[in-house]
Amino acid sequence: DSGVTQTPKHLITATGQRVTLRCSPRSGDLSVYWYQQSLDQGLQFLIQYYNGEERAKGNILERFSAQQFPDLHSELNLSSLELGDSALYFCASGDSSSHSYNEQFFGPGTRLTVL
Amino acid sequence: AQKITQTQPGMFVQEKEAVTLDCTYDTSDPSYGLFWYKQPSSGEMIFLIYQGSYDQQNATEGRYSLNFQKARKSANLVISASQLGDSAMYFCAMREGRGSNYQLIWGAGTKLIIKP
Numbered sequence: 001d002s003g004v005t006q007t008p009k010h011l012i013t014a015t016g017q018r019v020t021l022r023c024s025p026r027s028g029d030l031s032v033y034w035y036q037q038s039l040d041q042g043l044q045f046l047i048q049y050y051n052g053e054e055r056a057k058g059n060i061l062e063r064f065s066a067q068q069f070p071d072l073h074s075e076l077n078l079s080s081l082e083l084g085d086s087a088l089y090f091c092a093s094g095d096s097s098s099h100s101y102n103e104q105f106f107g108p109g110t111r112l113t114v115l
Numbered sequence: 116a117q118k119i120t121q122t123q124p125g126m127f128v129q130e131k132e133a134v135t136l137d138c139t140y141d142t143s144d145p146s147y148g149l150f151w152y153k154q155p156s157s158g159e160m161i162f163l164i165y166q167g168s169y170d171q172q173n174a175t176e177g178r179y180s181l182n183f184q185k186a187r188k189s190a191n192l193v194i195s196a197s198q199l200g201d202s203a204m205y206f207c208a209m210r211e212g213r214g215s216n217y218q219l220i221w222g223a224g225t226k227l228i229i230k231p
Contacts, residue, residue, distance in 0.1 A: 033218065042206060042221040056218050088158060103150070104219060106160035
């Protein structure tokens, strides 16, 4: 157990809909990272938040947005969903002071299926 | 240009044999870190081992070791005495620079299947 929680575990929805994925980082971690993993693919970095502020942006579509709240949990909002958005979405946390090499701890992921 | 290259899309290995998974990287930053993660069929990403660019010795964690050849820009993962439970996808990733706003750059992964 990495200490990172993600809800829901599975999500099935229809094209055109909007969903929200939630992530709670490990205690003490200030950074949250969102990744998308399509079928048998590597991870695509979407976005990073650090202590409530956006810090880095990757290949995130304009239909997607994220935020990190004062309690450090984060939400990834996906709107106008398309079939191609079906993927495993990971949240990772890091920057704990106890780790000098900035390892990222991954949550179990949310599997999104768009029908 | 690819920053992280994993040239082996898939590998079959006999149980109890040692396995080497290849990873080459490309960076001009003198400070970087290399990570290996395991992703079993259940989907979770499990951290295995880390090597920093300034580390003098190759990293080891139990049955995992990292064959770090800085001049060749390679960071191969070695799994000794493979087990059936080692069957999974393995990803190599790189962190460039230091600080709090970095991202990991990922390779495409290698699918390892251990045969009984």
